[in-house]
Amino acid sequence: xxxxxxxxxxxxxxxxxxxxxxxAAHPHKPGSSPDGHHSQAARAPDESRRAAxxxxxxxxxxxxxxxxxxxxxxxxxxxxxxxxxxxAPDAPTLERLVSQRNELLxxxxxxxxxxxxxxxxxxxxxxxxxxxxxVTERRPRYVVVEICNVTERVLQASVDAGTPDARVAHEIAPxxxxxxxxxxxxxADRAQISVHGxxxxxxxxxxxxxxxxxxxxxxxxxxxxxxxxAGRVTVEPSDGRLRYAGPFVENRTFLEKxxxxxxxxxxxxxxxxxxxxxxxxxVPPGRVQVRFERGFEHASIDQAVEVAAxxxxxxxxxxxxxxxxxxxxxxxxxxxxxxVTNAWNVDLPLADLALVxxxxxxxxxxxxxxxxxxxxDAFVKPSQAPMGPVLRYCDSxxxxxxxxxxxxxxxxxxxxxxxxxxLVLPIGTGPQIAGDDSLDYPVNKTAxxxxxxxxGISIEAHGTGNNHELPLNAxxxxxxxxxxxxxxxxxxxxxxxxxxxxxxxxxxxxxVAGCARAYVHIEGxxxxxxxxxxxxxxxxxxxxxxxxxxxxDGQGPGxxxxxxxxxxxxxxxxxxxxxxxxxxxxxxxxxxxxxxxTQARDATLECPLPLDTSRWVVARCSRNDRWNAxxxxxxxxxxxxxxxxxxxxxxxxxxxRAWISRMQSHARDILTRGRFANASQRSEAxxxxxxxxxxxxxxxxxxDQARLNDGFQDQKDRLLIQAGFASSRTHAxxxxxxxxxxxxxxxxxxxxxxxTLLRIHINPESRVKISVGAALETVVQHRTARFLVEVxxxxxxxxxxxxxxxxxxxxxxxxxxxxxLRLVENLVSxxxxxxxxxxxxxxxxxxxxxxxxxxxxxxxxxxxTQDLGFRALADFVVHGIPRSEARPLVQQASP
Numbered sequence: 001x002x003x004x005x006x007x008x009x010x011x012x013x014x015x016x017x018x019x020x021x022x023x024a025a026h027p028h029k030p031g032s033s034p035d036g037h038h039s040q041a042a043r044a045p046d047e048s049r050r051a052a053x054x055x056x057x058x059x060x061x062x063x064x065x066x067x068x069x070x071x072x073x074x075x076x077x078x079x080x081x082x083x084x085x086x087x088a089p090d091a092p093t094l095e096r097l098v099s100q101r102n103e104l105l106x107x108x109x110x111x112x113x114x115x116x117x118x119x120x121x122x123x124x125x126x127x128x129x130x131x132x133x134x135v136t137e138r139r140p141r142y143v144v145v146e147i148c149n150v151t152e153r154v155l156q157a158s159v160d161a162g163t164p165d166a167r168v169a170h171e172i173a174p175x176x177x178x179x180x181x182x183x184x185x186x187x188a189d190r191a192q193i194s195v196h197g198x199x200x201x202x203x204x205x206x207x208x209x210x211x212x213x214x215x216x217x218x219x220x221x222x223x224x225x226x227x228x229x230a231g232r233v234t235v236e237p238s239d240g241r242l243r244y245a246g247p248f249v250e251n252r253t254f255l256e257k258x259x260x261x262x263x264x265x266x267x268x269x270x271x272x273x274x275x276x277x278x279x280x281x282x283v284p285p286g287r288v289q290v291r292f293e294r295g296f297e298h299a300s301i302d303q304a305v306e307v308a309a310x311x312x313x314x315x316x317x318x319x320x321x322x323x324x325x326x327x328x329x330x331x332x333x334x335x336x337x338x339x340v341t342n343a344w345n346v347d348l349p350l351a352d353l354a355l356v357x358x359x360x361x362x363x364x365x366x367x368x369x370x371x372x373x374x375x376x377d378a379f380v381k382p383s384q385a386p387m388g389p390v391l392r393y394c395d396s397x398x399x400x401x402x403x404x405x406x407x408x409x410x411x412x413x414x415x416x417x418x419x420x421x422x423l424v425l426p427i428g429t430g431p432q433i434a435g436d437d438s439l440d441y442p443v444n445k446t447a448x449x450x451x452x453x454x455x456g457i458s459i460e461a462h463g464t465g466n467n468h469e470l471p472l473n474a475x476x477x478x479x480x481x482x483x484x485x486x487x488x489x490x491x492x493x494x495x496x497x498x499x500x501x502x503x504x505x506x507x508x509x510x511x512v513a514g515c516a517r518a519y520v521h522i523e524g525x526x527x528x529x530x531x532x533x534x535x536x537x538x539x540x541x542x543x544x545x546x547x548x549x550x551x552x553d554g555q556g557p558g559x560x561x562x563x564x565x566x567x568x569x570x571x572x573x574x575x576x577x578x579x580x581x582x583x584x585x586x587x588x589x590x591x592x593x594x595x596x597x598t599q600a601r602d603a604t605l606e607c608p609l610p611l612d613t614s615r616w617v618v619a620r621c622s623r624n625d626r627w628n629a630x631x632x633x634x635x636x637x638x639x640x641x642x643x644x645x646x647x648x649x650x651x652x653x654x655x656x657r658a659w660i661s662r663m664q665s666h667a668r669d670i671l672t673r674g675r676f677a678n679a680s681q682r683s684e685a686x687x688x689x690x691x692x693x694x695x696x697x698x699x700x701x702x703x704d705q706a707r708l709n710d711g712f713q714d715q716k717d718r719l720l721i722q723a724g725f726a727s728s729r730t731h732a733x734x735x736x737x738x739x740x741x742x743x744x745x746x747x748x749x750x751x752x753x754x755x756t757l758l759r760i761h762i763n764p765e766s767r768v769k770i771s772v773g774a775a776l777e778t779v780v781q782h783r784t785a786r787f788l789v790e791v792x793x794x795x796x797x798x799x800x801x802x803x804x805x806x807x808x809x810x811x812x813x814x815x816x817x818x819x820x821l822r823l824v825e826n827l828v829s830x831x832x833x834x835x836x837x838x839x840x841x842x843x844x845x846x847x848x849x850x851x852x853x854x855x856x857x858x859x860x861x862x863x864x865t866q867d868l869g870f871r872a873l874a875d876f877v878v879h880g881i882p883r884s885e886a887r888p889l890v891q892q893a894s895p
Contacts, residue, residue, distance in 0.1 A: 546634060
C-alpha cells in the first residue's frame with residue numbers, strides 16, 4: 001500500500017526543486033520544437049506543475065550524470081515536462097504527460113537499482129534490507145534512493161554519498177516520496193548515504209562489493225573491404241550506465257550536448273562515443289550490449305557479449321551498407337557546423353571534424369565562422385582556416401569547407417553563407433550578437449548580395465524563428481535554401497509559387513554534427529561546387545535518419561514538369577531507414593495524396609499525379625506526427641517537385657497575405673525596436689520591407705490577370721521581379737531607381753541589356769530570329785548562372801518557346817553534353833509565350849567543362865518555314881574556369 005501511495009504521489013505531484021545544475025552555453029537560441037498537442041497547461045493546478053518541475057530536474061539529472069540506453073526518452077520527456085511547466089501552447093495534456101512519465105519511471109526502475117527508505121520523526125530506515133551492490137573499480141555506480149516522509153511536517157532534504165557537490169534540496173510533503181540519484185563510489189565495503197534534513201543529517205548504510213572490470217577491445221571494420229573504419233559506438237553494460245572510450249573520451253564537447261528546447265538549456269550526456277577503427281572500454285562483468293553505427297546509409301550493428309571479471313574480450317563489428325547514396329548521385333552534408341567547444345569560444349582541431357565526418361558518413365561539412373560579443377566575452381570563431389575548402393581534408397569522398405553564419409538577432413535573422421571566398425563583414429550586427437552598442441546595420445540584404453557576388457549561396461538558418469526577413473528575401477530572389485524550417489511555413493512559401501529547397505544543419509556544438517543533414521543530388525563525380533549548385537537548383541531532401549527519394553515520371557526534387565494532359569503522370573517514393581519507418585506520405589498542395597504506415601525499413605509508395613491544377617509535390621517520413629528533421633530523430637522531408645500545366649505555378653493569395661501580415665509586423669519592429677545611427681539607415685531597412693510587401697500585393701493582383709492585358713506598369717513590375725532572380729546587380733539602388741523612372745519599353749531594354757543573353761524576334765508571320773545579347777565570356781564550372789531572354793513577339797503567338805544548346809563538334813550537331821541551357825519555369829517566368837508584344841524570360845546556363853567552347857543555340861516557337869533573314873540559330877563562345885580560378889572575377893568590398 002505504501003509503495004502504491006508513493007508511486008501515485010511521485011507520478012502526479014512531486015515538489016519544487018530548490019536547486020539544480022543548469023548548464024548552457026549557446027550564443028543564440030533556436031526556437032522550441034513543435035509538438036502538435038495543445039492543452040491548458042497554463043491553467044494547470046499548481047501541484048501538477050510542481051510535479052512537472054521536479055521530474056524535469058530528475059530526468060535531466062539522470063541524463064547528465066548517469067546516461068542510459070533510454071537517453072532519447074529521458075530527453076523527450078524532459079521537454080514535455082518543461083512545456084507543461086512553462087504553459088507553452090504546445091504543452092501536452094496532463095493525462096498524456098503523467099502516462100508517459102509513469103512509463104518512463106517504470107523503465108528506470110528496471111535500469112537502475114531503486115531503493116526506498118522512510119524518514120520518520122525519530123529515525124531513517126530502509127523499507128526493506130537492501131542487497132549487496134556490485135560496484136566496478138574506478139567507476140561510481142548510480143542508484144536511486146526514494147525517500148518517503150512519514151512525518152506530519154514538510155521535509156526539506158538532500159541526499160549524497162560523500163559527494164556534496166551533487167547535493168540538491170527538495171521539499172517532501174507529508175506522506176509523499178521523491179527519488180534522489182546517488183553515486184556510490186568503489187572505495188569501501190559499505191557506502192554511507194547521508195540524508196540531510198533542515199536541522200539534522202541521518203545516514204543509511206548500503207553493502208558494497210567491489211568487482212574487477214572486464215575490458216572490451218572493439219574493432220570496427222567495413223563489411224565489404226574488411227578495412228578499419230571510424231564510427232559511433234554505444235556500450236551498455238550490465239549496470240545500465242553507458243560507458244565511453246575513444247580519442248575524445250576526455251573532451252566534454254564530445255560527451256555532452258544541451259537540450260536546446262529548454263530555457264535555460266541543460267547539458268545531458270551524448271549516448272555514444274566516436275572510435276577510429278578500434279577502442280578499449282572497461283565494463284562491469286555480465287552482459288554487455290555493443291552498437292556500431294556509420295551514419296544513415298549503414299545498418300545499425302548490435303552485438304551482445306557476456307564478460308567475466310578481469311576478462312579481456314575482443315569484439316569485431318562489421319558495418320553493413322543499406323544503400324550507397326553517393327553512387328546514385330546523392331551527397332550528404334551538414335550546412336551548419338561551428339567546430340568549437342561547447343563554450344563556443346574555443347576552436348576544435350579540424351582533424352577531429354574530419355574523423356567525425358567519416359564516422360557519421362557525412363560527405364560535406366560546412367564549418368561556419370560567426371561573431372559573438374557581449375560584456376563578458378567577444379570572439380570570432382571558428383577560425384581554423386580562411387574561407388573556402390580546407391584542402392588537407394578534401395578528397396574524392398569527403399569535403400570540409402569554411403563558411404560563415406551572418407547573424408542579426410534583433411530584427412533580421414541568421415544566414416548561412418556557403419561557397420565563400422572571404423568573410424562577409426561585419427559577420428554580425430545588432431544587440432545580442434555584436435554587442436549592446438551595435439547597430440542593426442547594414443541590413444542582411446547587403447550581406448546576401450556580397451555573398452552572391454562571391455559565388456556563394458545564402459541559406460535561411462533557423463526556419464522562421466527569428467528570421468523575420470525570410471519572406472522578403474524570397475520575393476527578391478535572395479533565398480537559396482531553407483534550414484530547420486517547419487513544414488507548414490515551407491508549404492506557405494510553396495503556395496506563393498516560390499521554388500525553394502530544404503537543407504539542414506546541426507548547428508554544432510548545439511547538437512551532434514550531422515544529426516540533421518541534407519542530401520543533394522549531383523551528376524558525375526563528387527565536387528563541392530556541384531553540391532552547392534544542386535542546392536541552387538533544388539535537388540535536395542533533409543533527414544535525421546531515413547533516406548527518402550521522390551520522383552515524378554523520373555524527375556526528382558527541384559524539377560518543373562509541364563504535364564501532358566493526355567499522359568498519366570506517376571509519383572513514386574522510396575524510403576529506406578536503419579529503423580522502422582513509421583508513416584511515409586506523398587503531400588501535394590498541403591493535402592496527403594497517399595500514405596502508408598509501416599514497421600518495415602524499406603518501403604515504396606506510388607500514386608497518380610492529379611492534373612486538375614498546378615501543384616507542388618513533396619514526400620515525408622516520420623515515426624510520429626512531427627515532420628521537422630531538426631527536432632526529431634528518424635524524420636525526412638524532400639524538397640518539392642513542381643507541376644505547371646500551361647506554365648502556371650501554384651499561387652494562393654491567402655498564403656501571400658499571411659506573409660504580408662508578418663512583414664507588416666516586422667516593419668513595426670524596425671520602427672520601434674531597431675537601432676540605427678540615423679534616419680537614413682532606418683529608412684533603408686523599412687524600404688526593403690515596403691518594397692517586399694508591394695511585390696506580394698502585385699503578385700496577388702497579377703495572378704488572375706490575363707497577360708494580354710498587361711499595361712506598361714505591369715510589364716515593368718514583372719521585369720523588376722524577374723531581374724532580381726537573375727542577378728544581384730539588379731538590387732542596387734541605381735538599378736531600382738532607373739527601373740522606376742523608365743517610361744518606355746526601349747528604356748527597359750537598355751536597362752537590362754547587360755543581363756540579356758539572347759534576343760528572340762517573332763515576326764508577324766510567326767518566324768523566329770535569335771541573336772546574342774550580352775557576351776557571356778567567362779563562367780565558373782558547375783555553377784548555374786541566370787540571364788534574361790528578351791522577346792519581341794510581333795505575331796502575338798502564345799505557343800511554348802523552346803531553346804536547345806547544341807554541340808557542333810560532330811556532324812550532325814547533337815545536344816551539348818558539356819553545358820545545359822533551359823528556360824526557367826517559376827512564379828516570375830515561364831517558357832510559354834503570353835501573347836504580349838514585349839516580354840522577358842529567365843534562362844539558366846551551366847557549363848560542366850573548362851576551357852573555351854562554342855555554344856550553338858536553336859530556338860523554336862512553333863514557327864513555320866524560315867525566311868533567309870530569320871535564323872532561329874545563334875552562336876556564342878564561353879570560357880569555363882574552375883572554382884579555384886574564380887577569385888579574380890570579384891573584387892572584395894571594403895569593410
